[in-house]
Amino acid sequence: MMKPEKETIRLDRLSIGYRGKDGVTTVAGGICASIRCGELTCLLGANGVGKSTLLRTLSYFQPSLSGSVYINGREMSTFGDRELARTIGVVLTDKPDTVNMTVRELVCLGRSPYTGFWGTCSQEDMNVVAEAMAMVGIDSLDSRMVSTLSDGERQKVMIAKALAQQTPVIYLDEPTAFLDFPSKVEIMQLLHRISHTMQKTVFLSTHDLELALQIADTVWLLSSGGALTIGSPEDMALDGSLSSFFSGRGISFDQQTGLFTVTADIVRRIHISGCNGPRMAMVRKALHRRGIETTDEVLSDEISIEVTMSAFRIVFKDGSSSYVSTVAELMEFV
Numbered sequence: 001m002m003k004p005e006k007e008t009i010r011l012d013r014l015s016i017g018y019r020g021k022d023g024v025t026t027v028a029g030g031i032c033a034s035i036r037c038g039e040l041t042c043l044l045g046a047n048g049v050g051k052s053t054l055l056r057t058l059s060y061f062q063p064s065l066s067g068s069v070y071i072n073g074r075e076m077s078t079f080g081d082r083e084l085a086r087t088i089g090v091v092l093t094d095k096p097d098t099v100n101m102t103v104r105e106l107v108c109l110g111r112s113p114y115t116g117f118w119g120t121c122s123q124e125d126m127n128v129v130a131e132a133m134a135m136v137g138i139d140s141l142d143s144r145m146v147s148t149l150s151d152g153e154r155q156k157v158m159i160a161k162a163l164a165q166q167t168p169v170i171y172l173d174e175p176t177a178f179l180d181f182p183s184k185v186e187i188m189q190l191l192h193r194i195s196h197t198m199q200k201t202v203f204l205s206t207h208d209l210e211l212a213l214q215i216a217d218t219v220w221l222l223s224s225g226g227a228l229t230i231g232s233p234e235d236m237a238l239d240g241s242l243s244s245f246f247s248g249r250g251i252s253f254d255q256q257t258g259l260f261t262v263t264a265d266i267v268r269r270i271h272i273s274g275c276n277g278p279r280m281a282m283v284r285k286a287l288h289r290r291g292i293e294t295t296d297e298v299l300s301d302e303i304s305i306e307v308t309m310s311a312f313r314i315v316f317k318d319g320s321s322s323y324v325s326t327v328a329e330l331m332e333f334v
């Protein structure tokens, strides 16, 4: 069976960066990649690697140094302003200048590529705005002034504005920055839902690594120097791309759990036995934080720990033992 063609955006030997009076600074060069519709794609990379530069170049806010960007097979530079505004919606993290208006008025601005010179919204435009606000779940904020919104609420409003723009492509620069964890999850799930249910091409940059690895369909890892690795989070976990990308930065990637752990210098080893499960896992986690690795081997010169169904037992070097009920109490003996 033929796979459906999903490529919307194609980067062909794209070089991004800046031209200044002192010459050209290339942030990343020779990028060949594509972004697909009906998927959420997340761009990850350390501070300063060029995520915003790439997003600005793809949004046509800044010129590329060389190479091309194709949207549905057509070179981006051949699009007129209005046509581009009907094709790409961009959500930036900066607070909008337009705070002195209501939420509905701001979302209505998303209709500007379709409205006339005076920007007057028709009934049909208002229906699109209402639909966008409902999709994002902000109907109740309708007449609130934008300046009174929380960061999370404002982010949703900006996403609703992009939806009201009815573009097949949406780019977002760090949409989860400054949000509390549940709001980050909500925004990422919302964007995932939008990409899948509306068949949109959603591409965003983020520093929320674990969230991106759980929610993104495809991940782009951009390294300093401009090297780009692309794949599904699972394939990247299996082929070692994630481990090597983050190696040596105080975190390591656990292929079994698919999670990152803070790397600790191991200074001791302790024997642990008993029921495997969450209680054992939490003891291991607390020990790891203290630089202690657990082993099945009984070590004569160390205490050992037994995890039972209801308690933690510490066996001291002289053979005596004590029971405690919490991990914190256990750590006091370690």
Ligand SMILES: Nc1ncnc2c1ncn2[C@@H]1O[C@H](COP(=O)(O)OP(=O)(O)OP(=O)(O)O)[C@@H](O)[C@H]1O
Pocket: 018, 025, 027, 045, 046, 047, 048, 049, 050, 051, 052, 053, 054
């Ligand atoms: N206007 C500019 N002129 C020259 N260099 C710039 C300009 N804007 C950014 N840079 C440089 O380009 C590089 C990439 O910056 P960019 O903002 O794209 O990184 P980023 O990955 O988005 O970083 P962060 O995660 O910190 O937001 C950095 O070295 C930055 O200093």
